[in-house]
Amino acid sequence: MGALKIHELPEQERPREKLAAHGAAALTDSELIGILLRTGIPGANAVDIGRQLIVKFGSLAALARASLTELAKTKGVGRAKGVQLAAAFGLASRLARENVADAPLNTPAQIFELLGAEMRQLGQESLRVVLLDSKLRLLRVEQVSLGSLNECLAHPREILRPAVLHNAFAFVLVHNHPSGDPSPSDADRRVTIRISEAAKMLQVQFFDHVILGSPAENRAAYFSFREAGVI
Structure with missing residues (x-):
């Protein structure tokens, strides 16, 4: 039946x-x-x-x-x-994304709420820049590259261009790990340090670099370089 x-x-x-x-x-x-x-x-x-x-x-x-x-x-x-x-x-x-658009984006949890649902769906790495105003409110989100994150694709010039073009006060660098594990690689750490140095030269606040993954037992859904003390 x-x-x-x-x-x-x-x-x-x-x-x-x-x-x-x-x-x-x-x-x-x-x-x-x-x-x-x-x-x-x-x-x-x-x-x-x-x-x-x-x-x-x-x-x-x-x-x-x-x-x-x-x-x-x-x-x-x-x-x-x-x-x-x-x-x-x-x-x-x-x-x-709309639910957090008017609130200050000053924690990695808010960045995860903003982009996590969308970026978890991606089968490859996406590198994005979240542009913020002087009150750390969202201005816009720009995709810088799509594909495996490496130090060539993540050149400071490409990452900082949207911040300069849109006169952002600060920005958060965001990328996803399709594996679901947000633990940073050595390349992620090197890219973060390079961007931090370049942002200081341009006097743009590099607020955080957040890696998005998926929540699992004994593992957070994201990694924040700011929380880790790198930025």
């Missing part, structure tokens, strides 16, 4: 009705995904497919990192529904 279709479930168990009555917090991840997918396939309703997606990719975070091609190849999803999922994850990432 196949799975019940959504409309065959008791009304209080249908995801849309459940959300309307109790809010999104009352729904499981698979139920929320089911609302986005809307329809299922023979033998699996939309919630079942949502559950299968989380199992297939390993976690909600990993699902959010999946490419449109990977989503579209999943049985019961296809390109159109894959686009809907990608759009939903994209909005969630933008919302996380």
Whole structure:
């Protein structure tokens, strides 16, 4: 016997009705995904497919990192529904950024809140500069390079150019480790020291260099060179 279709479930168990009555917090991840997918396939309703997606990719975070091609190849999803999922994850990432836009960004935890959700989805390293005003509020975020971080790609000239161009008071250098482990490499340390020296010459405050990873047992989700006393 196949799975019940959504409309065959008791009304209080249908995801849309459940959300309307109790809010999104009352729904499981698979139920929320089911609302986005809307329809299922023979033998699996939309919630079942949502559950299968989380199992297939390993976690909600990993699902959010999946490419449109990977989503579209999943049985019961296809390109159109894959686009809907990608759009939903994209909005969630933008919302996380908007929530901290007006507050001073003076801790690595706030930087993680600003960019962590988005950058955890990337399959390669992205080097970005977070530009701040004199009250350490967000001006803009500029991507400097995409790919493995090395001392050529992370040249002080390329990193400091956005700060000078946009008349920033300070900046935070941010990059991600796709492995999830934010521990700094020797190259990360050398780049940080070079940028610190160059920023002093231009009289721009190099506030921090934050490496973003993924939270795990006995491991933080980020590493801050400022907290480590390097900057």
